[in-house]
Amino acid sequence: MLRLGAIVLNTSDTSRGAAFWSAALGWEAGANPDFLAPVDGGEATHLHLDRSDRTHLDLWVDSAAEQEAEVERLVGLGATRPAWDYPDGADFVVLADPDGTLFCVVDQSA
Missing domain, CATH: 3.10.180.10 (2,3-Dihydroxybiphenyl 1,2-Dioxygenase, domain 1)
Structure with missing residues (x-):
């Protein structure tokens, strides 16, 4: 089943972006600090912050x-x-x- 897994968001500073988006959404970083997910670990869409990708x-x-x-x-x-x-x-x-x-x-x- 095809599902929306992640939105890859281009950002100039992934640390600053992670701080903002984790606070804004109430999400937390996993093993990869640029990959944010809901705290409950559910199947919701993730947010991936990237400096080089569109x-x-x-x-x-x-x-x-x-x-x-x-x-x-x-x-x-x-x-x-x-x-x-x-x-x-x-x-x-x-x-x-x-x-x-x-x-x-x-x-x-x-």
Whole structure:
């Protein structure tokens, strides 16, 4: 099942951003201090602060097979696969919506 897993928010200072957003939302940082989540640890959408990445949505799935199926479904709905330089072992696929807005489909089992 495809779900909104994280909003990646571009920020010039992740420490300052984390302090602001954790106070604003009542969320806390996990093992990665740039990744904020609800205190109750529920399945809610997370906020990931990043200095180098553009603001985008991360859509999460539970397996590589589900990722492949969702990517194909989204392409069928009008998404495209932009040229992308993936790191070795990437757990995500970058897509663009019909307006060109980038988003990722992330395999959470990786």
